Amino acid sequence: xxxxxxxxxxxxxxxxxxxxxxxxxxxxxxxxxxxxxxxxxxxxxxxxxxxxxxxxxxxxxxxxxxxxxxxxxxxxxxxxxxxxxxxxxxxxxxxxxxxxxxxxxxxxxxxxxxxxxxxxxxxxxxxxxxxxxxxxxxxxxxxxxxxxxxxxxxxxxxxxxxxxxxxxxxxxxxxxxxxxxxxxxxxxxxxxxxxxxxxxxxxxxxxxxxxxxxxxxxxxxxxxxxxxxxxxxxxxxxxxxxxxxxxxxxxxxxxxxxxxxxxxxxxxxxxxxxxxxxxxxxx
Amino acid sequence: xxxxxxxxxxxxxxxxxxxxxxxxxxxxxxxxxxxxxxxxxxxxxxxxxxxxxxxxxxxxxxxxxxxxxxxxxxxxxxxxxxxxxxxxxxxxxxxxxxxxxxxx
Numbered sequence: 001x002x003x004x005x006x007x008x009x010x011x012x013x014x015x016x017x018x019x020x021x022x023x024x025x026x027x028x029x030x031x032x033x034x035x036x037x038x039x040x041x042x043x044x045x046x047x048x049x050x051x052x053x054x055x056x057x058x059x060x061x062x063x064x065x066x067x068x069x070x071x072x073x074x075x076x077x078x079x080x081x082x083x084x085x086x087x088x089x090x091x092x093x094x095x096x097x098x099x100x101x102x103x104x105x106x107x108x109x110x111x112x113x114x115x116x117x118x119x120x121x122x123x124x125x126x127x128x129x130x131x132x133x134x135x136x137x138x139x140x141x142x143x144x145x146x147x148x149x150x151x152x153x154x155x156x157x158x159x160x161x162x163x164x165x166x167x168x169x170x171x172x173x174x175x176x177x178x179x180x181x182x183x184x185x186x187x188x189x190x191x192x193x194x195x196x197x198x199x200x201x202x203x204x205x206x207x208x209x210x211x212x213x214x215x216x217x218x219x220x221x222x223x224x225x226x227x228x229x230x231x232x233x234x235x236x237x238x239x240x241x242x243x244x245x246x247x248x249x250x251x252x253x254x255x256x257x258x259x260x261x262x263x264x265x266x267x268x269x270x271x272x273x274x275x276x277x278x279x280x281x282x283x
Numbered sequence: 284x285x286x287x288x289x290x291x292x293x294x295x296x297x298x299x300x301x302x303x304x305x306x307x308x309x310x311x312x313x314x315x316x317x318x319x320x321x322x323x324x325x326x327x328x329x330x331x332x333x334x335x336x337x338x339x340x341x342x343x344x345x346x347x348x349x350x351x352x353x354x355x356x357x358x359x360x361x362x363x364x365x366x367x368x369x370x371x372x373x374x375x376x377x378x379x380x381x382x383x384x385x386x387x
Contacts, residue, residue, distance in 0.1 A: 229363060233370035235382030244367075251362035258357045261365040262330075269379040 005179025011188060015151045020193040021093040023048040028194070031082050041085060042074035054092035055085075057281035063114075063135060063274050064088070087136040090195075094139075095282055098146040105145050108231055108238040110278050113138035115227035115234075118267035123256040127219055134223065137199055141206050141224040142238055144186025152178055160239045169245040171207040183207050207245060209253070222250035230268060236275075303371055303386035310375050310386045312368075316359040319343050324353070324368055329376040336372050 011017065026044045030036040046052050052073050059076040060069055064084070070076045077085050095106060116138030117131045129137070148156045159177040163170035174181040187204025198220050205211035205221035206228060212218040229247040231237065256264070303312045309327040316322075322340035329335050336353035357365060374384040 226363075226366075230366055230370070233367050235370070235374055235384070247363045247366075248361055256362055258360050258362045258365045261362050262354075262357070262369060265366065265369045265373070266330075269373055269377065269381070272379045272381065 007180040007184045007188065010152075010178070010180055010185070015147060015185065017147065017189050017192050018097050021051075021097045023051045024089055024093045024193075027086055027089050031086055038077050038082060038085075039074060041082065042072075042077040045073045045077070045085075045089060050096070051089060051092050054096075054282060055088050058088050058092060058278070061274065061277050061281050063278060064132060083130075084132055087132055091136055091139060092282065094143065095146075098143060098150070104240065105142055105149065105238045107275060107279065108236055109139050109142055110275050110282075111231045111234065111236040112141055112224070112227045113278075114271040114274055115230040115268050116223050118264050118271065119223060119226055119230075119254070119256065122264045122267045123254060123260055125219070125223070125254045125256060127223065129220075137202055137220065137224060138227045140186070140190065140195075140199060141203055141228060142182060142186065143189055143203065144182035144184065145238055147185050147189060148174075148178065148182050156182075160241075163239075163243055164241040167243055169207070169243045170239060171245070181207065183211075187211075209249060215253075219253055222253040225250040226254065226256075230265075234268070303384060305386045310371065310384065312371065314338060314360070314364065314368075316340070316356065317361065318359065320359070326368075326372045326375055329378070330369065330372055335376065336368060 023045065027041060030041050030044055045055055055073055056070065056076060058064065059066060059080060064080065066076075066079060068079075070079060076088075080088065095109075113135035116134040119125065120127065120129055120134040121131045127134075145156070155178045156174070159173040160170050162173045162177065166173070171181040171183060183204055183206055187200055190200035190203050198217065201212055201217045202220035202224050205217065206224035209218045209221050209225070212221055225245075226247050229244050229250075232242045232244040303310050303326075306325075309325050311326070312324050314322055314324045320340050320343055322338055325337045325339060327335060327337065334352055338351050338353060338356050339348060340351065340356075341348045353368060360368075370381070371384055373379055374381045375386070
């Protein structure tokens with residue numbers, strides 16, 4: 001009897017999810033330990049020179065808006081605070097770990113981070129997120145696609161080809177061709193890494209809000225859904241010839257009205273130089 | 284594209300990236316407003332130019348064709364459609380460095 005291909009089958013037979021990067025694991029542990037200090041966090045980052053360098057580059061990028069140029073991780077930690085630093089280290093490590101630092105997915109992911117940030121700060125949506133956190137949510141929304149590119153490249157390419165020829169979004173084809181879509185794979189990776197539940201569920205549901213079991217989670221997923229659509233419309237898709245999905249429900253759930261969209265898009269378009277800057281900082 | 288905005292009827296571009304057409308120096312795409320009014324969006328210049336994006340509309344029950352700036356009909360469009368239009372305009376005429384639109 002043929003075993004049906006689904007997310008469980010894929011994770012058991014085909015895909016090995018990478019483990020949480022050691023430096024990030026240590027940072028999360030320190031930040032959750034009431035006995036540890038910000039200085040301990042700075043030292044932990046410094047012990048990984050590659051991550052320390054990227055963290056510094058990111059901290060000095062326009063995305064984080066520091067008024068002074070920082071040259072030490074400890075200084076960056078002191079200025080930015082624990083939560084921002086955790087997001088910075090997450091940003092600095094995740095694409096390294098997933099062995100991707102170039103290509104459409106990487107560019108799309110950065111653009112989605114900037115789009116999510118624009119929607120959050122200009123759309124005034126009711127989510128307990130800071131703009132830099134929204135950036136990280138957007139950045140991570142397609143991590144499942146990177147896993148699929150690593151383990152099932154041919155199947156993913158086939159799904160994208162069908163998407164182009166049938167003019168439907170690729171995620172709708174992935175289940176058919178692969179057995180699960182990239183959002184399911186990404187959601188499982190985020191859960192395995194014990195990232196905050198709001199990130200994991202938003203990644204899982206960013207193409208299907210019904211995967212969330214409450215309205216708060218749905219709003220996080222909706223933020224990623226509209227950010228993804230904005231990037232495709234802007235010509236920054238995760239695959240060539242991407243077909244945009246329906247984001248009407250997401251905009252409605254976020255409570256963003258049409259008259260607010262021009263201001264959101266102004267912010268998003270103005271952030272385009274950051275795509276290049278962040279790409280270089282993270283490479 | 285957007286079909287589920289509560290205030291909207293099924294709308295506009297099933298895939299705007301494929302629906303934009305070059306017409307002279309401008310770019311034209313189909314649009315359906317929330318109330319079912321159909322027409323065209325004509326992009327002729329960047330966003331900072333008044334009239335850079337115009338809507339050419341005809342009421343459902345006939346009547347004269349009206350030409351209105353995009354800003355005058357925002358409330359009658361679904362958010363996703365505004366995103367699609369503004370992105371197309373920026374890609375065609377803007378200076379933010381987005382990939383070119385390449386209308387058919």
